Amino acid sequence: KEYLNIIETEVNNSEKTITDLLEYSREPVPQQEATDVYKLLEDVMKRLPAPDSINVSINCIDSLPIALVDGRQIGLVLSNLLTNAYQAMPNGGTLDIDIYHQDNQVMLAIHDTGYGIAVDDIASIFKPFYTTKPKGIGLGLAISKTLVDVNGGKIAVESTENEGSTFTLILPQSRET
Numbered sequence: 818k819e820y821l822n823i824i825e826t827e828v829n830n831s832e833k834t835i836t837d838l839l840e841y842s843r844e845p846v847p848q849q850e851a852t853d854v855y856k857l858l859e860d861v862m863k864r865l866p867a868p869d870s871i872n873v874s875i876n877c878i879d880s881l882p883i884a885l886v887d888g889r890q891i892g893l894v895l896s897n898l899l900t901n902a903y904q905a906m907p908n909g910g911t912l913d914i915d916i917y918h919q920d921n922q923v924m925l926a927i928h929d930t931g932y933g934i935a936v937d938d939i940a941s942i943f944k945p946f947y948t949t950k951p952k953g954i955g956l957g958l959a960i961s962k963t964l965v966d967v968n969g970g971k972i973a974v975e976s977t978e979n980e981g982s983t984f985t986l987i988l989p990q991s992r993e994t
Contacts, residue, residue: 847887851991870909878917897957905931934976
């Protein structure tokens, strides 16, 4: 049973690497539609629940924000950001997620209390194949930035070493809101 668990983990890691490489090699074409960002986040968190050692707080300010994005693509971005946040807090911590409207845009800020990003690394984290992780291939944030860009949004990061990081998605708001 122990070996089967190891094999399953390695197969999942290999599958993610292959998926990331395929996703990166394709020119993404978004199928934009009105997307409930809060529900999208909930769906992603069901697939990727936080470890027990991480306390998660989701704050949705105002009414539920509706963005005009490709839900599958932005779901992949959220998966990458949550995975990175979990990995940044191997000994536990707090993950705060805020969703709100600002200037006809949907804002989603993901803040972790992990080890943060070194100042010298911030300028490179969205570059393909740049990683500071021993087992990383450096495509998660590069793909995430590309997907956010093709959906008409932006991604920003603020980080302080040993205090944590905040990744903010700025997405176009649907007129159906």
